Amino acid sequence: MDFAFTPEQLSFRDSVRALLRRECTPARVRDAWSREDGRVPGLWEALAELGVPGMLAPEVDGGLGMTDLDLVLLLEEHGRFAAPEPVTDTAAVAVPLLREVGGAASERWLRPVAAGAIGVALGLAGAPFVAGADAARLLLLESDGEVHALEHTEVTLEPQPSVDGARRLSRVTWTPSASTRIAAGPVSLRALADARDRAAVGTAAELIGLARQMLDVTVAHAKTRHQFGKPIGSFQAVKHHLADALIAVEMAAPSVYRAAYSLAHAARDRSVHASMAKALASDAAWLTARKALQCHGAIGYAFEGDLHLWMKRTWALATAWGDAASHRARVAATLFAAGGV
Amino acid sequence: MDLTYSDREEAFRREARAWLEANVPREAWPSGDTAEGFELHRRWEKRLFEARWAVVSWPEKYGGREASLVEWLLFEEEYYRAGAPQRIAQNGIFLLAPTLFELGTDEQRDRILPRMAAAEDVWAQGWSEPNAGSDLAGIQSRAVRDEAGGGWRLSGQKAWCTRGAFCDWMFGLFRSDKDAERHRGLTYFLVPLRAKGVTVRPVGRLDGDAGFADVFLEDVFVPDRDVLGRVHDGWTVAMSTASSERGLTLRSPGRFLAAAARLIELARREAARGDVDPTLRDAVVRAWIDAEAYRLYTLQTVGRVARGGTIGPEASVNKVFWSEMDVRLHEVAMRLLGARAELTGSASDAVDGGAWTKGYQFALAGPIYAGTNEIQRNVIAERLLGLPR
Numbered sequence: 045m046d047f048a049f050t051p052e053q054l055s056f057r058d059s060v061r062a063l064l065r066r067e068c069t070p071a072r073v074r075d076a077w078s079r080e081d082g083r084v085p086g087l088w089e090a091l092a093e094l095g096v097p098g099m100l101a102p103e104v105d106g107g108l109g110m111t112d113l114d115l116v117l118l119l120e121e122h123g124r125f126a127a128p129e130p131v132t133d134t135a136a137v138a139v140p141l142l143r144e145v146g147g148a149a150s151e152r153w154l155r156p157v158a159a160g161a162i163g164v165a166l167g168l169a170g171a172p173f174v175a176g177a178d179a180a181r182l183l184l185l186e187s188d189g190e191v192h193a194l195e196h197t198e199v200t201l202e203p204q205p206s207v208d209g210a211r212r213l214s215r216v217t218w219t220p221s222a223s224t225r226i227a228a229g230p231v232s233l234r235a236l237a238d239a240r241d242r243a244a245v246g247t248a249a250e251l252i253g254l255a256r257q258m259l260d261v262t263v264a265h266a267k268t269r270h271q272f273g274k275p276i277g278s279f280q281a282v283k284h285h286l287a288d289a290l291i292a293v294e295m296a297a298p299s300v301y302r303a304a305y306s307l308a309h310a311a312r313d314r315s316v317h318a319s320m321a322k323a324l325a326s327d328a329a330w331l332t333a334r335k336a337l338q339c340h341g342a343i344g345y346a347f348e349g350d351l352h353l354w355m356k357r358t359w360a361l362a363t364a365w366g367d368a369a370s371h372r373a374r375v376a377a378t379l380f381a382a383g384g385v
Numbered sequence: 386m387d388l389t390y391s392d393r394e395e396a397f398r399r400e401a402r403a404w405l406e407a408n409v410p411r412e413a414w415p416s417g418d419t420a421e422g423f424e425l426h427r428r429w430e431k432r433l434f435e436a437r438w439a440v441v442s443w444p445e446k447y448g449g450r451e452a453s454l455v456e457w458l459l460f461e462e463e464y465y466r467a468g469a470p471q472r473i474a475q476n477g478i479f480l481l482a483p484t485l486f487e488l489g490t491d492e493q494r495d496r497i498l499p500r501m502a503a504a505e506d507v508w509a510q511g512w513s514e515p516n517a518g519s520d521l522a523g524i525q526s527r528a529v530r531d532e533a534g535g536g537w538r539l540s541g542q543k544a545w546c547t548r549g550a551f552c553d554w555m556f557g558l559f560r561s562d563k564d565a566e567r568h569r570g571l572t573y574f575l576v577p578l579r580a581k582g583v584t585v586r587p588v589g590r591l592d593g594d595a596g597f598a599d600v601f602l603e604d605v606f607v608p609d610r611d612v613l614g615r616v617h618d619g620w621t622v623a624m625s626t627a628s629s630e631r632g633l634t635l636r637s638p639g640r641f642l643a644a645a646a647r648l649i650e651l652a653r654r655e656a657a658r659g660d661v662d663p664t665l666r667d668a669v670v671r672a673w674i675d676a677e678a679y680r681l682y683t684l685q686t687v688g689r690v691a692r693g694g695t696i697g698p699e700a701s702v703n704k705v706f707w708s709e710m711d712v713r714l715h716e717v718a719m720r721l722l723g724a725r726a727e728l729t730g731s732a733s734d735a736v737d738g739g740a741w742t743k744g745y746q747f748a749l750a751g752p753i754y755a756g757t758n759e760i761q762r763n764v765i766a767e768r769l770l771g772l773p774r
């Protein structure tokens with residue numbers, strides 16, 4: 045038993061953090077809102093340079109041959125900077141999904157997706173909107189427990205604008221056929237279940253990063269903003285809001301790391317661990333967003349302030365891939381399996 | 386990261402489980418916070434000691450097994466899973482002992498620890514006073530130098546001493562230099578409760594048991610060898626105890642994992658009687674998730690400590706979380722019980738011997754003792770987040 049990341053894992057995290065701090069400033073995230081693709085120019089290429097999209101692909105397919113546990117801290121950083129790049133969808137979900145289904149689709153798509161050379165978007169059952177479909181060349185879509193791969197020319201998109209201006213959601217209309225199907229039967233069901241778990245854990249990691257960032261900027265604000273002749277952070281009412289947020293985040297993060305570990309080791313309980321992680325991280329980040337806004341006061345409510353960039357991403361991700369209550373219901377199904385509560 | 390238990394750790398767990406299964410009493414005992422129950426629990430502590438399960442993480446020469454922190458956590462999980470009796474020795478072994486290991490003398494350790502481990506001496510904590518609660522530095526009980534006797538004379542009143550009515554010794558802070566600044570001029574003393582000049586008055590808790598005591602001291606002599614740490618440096622010594630109290634040792638995850646498992650069992654039984662409200666079902670799952678999250682947080686802390694890290698203000702995060710989790714968990718149980726929640730153990734229709742209502746009353750103390758959660762939130766904000774005082 046040893047609950048700790050390796051120096052190599054921490055060092056990779058630090059490299060990605062340094063890149064995002066430089067390239068993904070709040071001003072550039074704000075600019076992304078008004079761009080057609082909602083992205084930060086050059087950022088995806090820089091992440092691909094570090095090997096991030098293909099971290100979980102085998103080295104023979106041009107990947108880094110790493111695991112979910114190596115990736116989880118990078119996803120946390122991605123959240124911290126509200127980076128609008130499809131890192132979770134690509135690196136954490138699509139790459140392992142293509143690897144698991146294998147066959148011709150994997151032969152054709154794994155390498156370019158892992159290299160970050162072509163964009164990929166995910167439309168799995170239970171998620172009515174597909175993020176980043178407009179910029180994706182490949183769509184991995186679920187129908188009746190089967191996985192289908194379609195090129196963007198084979199689908200129709202109806203944009204569904206999100207409260208987070210850097211998120212490009214679409215309703216996707218498409219027709220499954222034998223020629224689009226890349227997996228069916230038990231292999232497909234297993235791969236889809238893993239994909240959903242990976243999406244939940246990746247999103248949970250982003251939420252931890254978002255919460256840590258909202259806490260950091262709010263603490264900085266509370267130290268410098270003066271009222272009644274003192275920094276507002278000296279008032280207990282403000283202190284206790286922020287202490288509550290810290291407690292929630294600190295208690296959620298280890299469960300997210302454990303879920304990543306369980307995915308990496310294909311542990312039997314990985315779905316329960318994933319749901320637990322997503323439930324805790326969604327609640328912690330949502331609470332932190334509330335506390336951060338309250339402690340910022342009016343400037344947090346102003347569109348010209350930065351807080352809403354992280355806050356709106358939090359709202360989006362807290363409900364994406366299953367909200368806290370739906371994941372607790374999934375845990376309940378396992379916990380009460382014997383008795384049927 | 387390796388989240389599997391080693392063969393050695395698994396063997397340790399199996400050995401603990403086997404011993405507990407064979408030895409944990411089957412019958413329900415009166416609470417250790419009553420005179421009758423206290424003596425039963427003292428005998429149980431002695432049995433734990435004789436089988437070397439009382440203080441697993443201590444050195445062998447004091448009755449321990451030199452268990453690692455992970456093994457200690459496993460023992461705690463097994464202890465609560467087995468439904469073993471409450472630990473009346475806990476204030477000594479979890480609060481005073483870490484301070485003795487850190488700041489005591491060899492003579493003190495050799496003299497005090499084995500008797501503490503065997504529950505031959507059971508320890509009470511003497512910190513709070515009528516006018517010093519959250520504001521602990523407001524202590525007024527005083528220590529006056531007795532040069533001729535080679536010690537100190539203690540006078541004053543200590544309040545809310547847990548099981549003080551039955552304990553043998555008390556550790557506490559006394560003002561040894563009345564002219565010094567509030568946080569200085571305090572000294573940490575070890576006080577025999579049977580000494581001349583000590584009067585103990587039992588005080589009922591919320592549930593009516595005499596779980597507390599007021600301890601009145603009138604010119605009580607304490608020799609120099611029962612000063613812990615340096616004279617006038619008691620605040621520093623006490624803060625070392627406070628970190629261990631709120632950190633790893635006082636409330637291990639095993640306690641809440643076992644409580645959550647019992648809550649799930651209760652929810653199953655209630656479901657068999659009729660529908661359980663979906664919001665209650667959700668609350669049961671939250672309680673289980675919280676207990677498991679606390680276990681993982683603790684393992685992360687152990688990983689940090691194993692790499693040379695220390696537990697400082699992080700202990701406050703811990704304390705707020707487990708104490709409020711415990712209240713929530715018991716509130717869910719009370720809601721599941723509905724009209725039967727108010728029944729005491731002596732009611733024939735009481736569920737689980739009235740344990741949930743009793744447990745709720747105990748849990749409600751958590752956000753108050755060991756530093757109120759308001760004080761803990763101040764510590765978190767100032768020392769972890771860096772907000773100004």
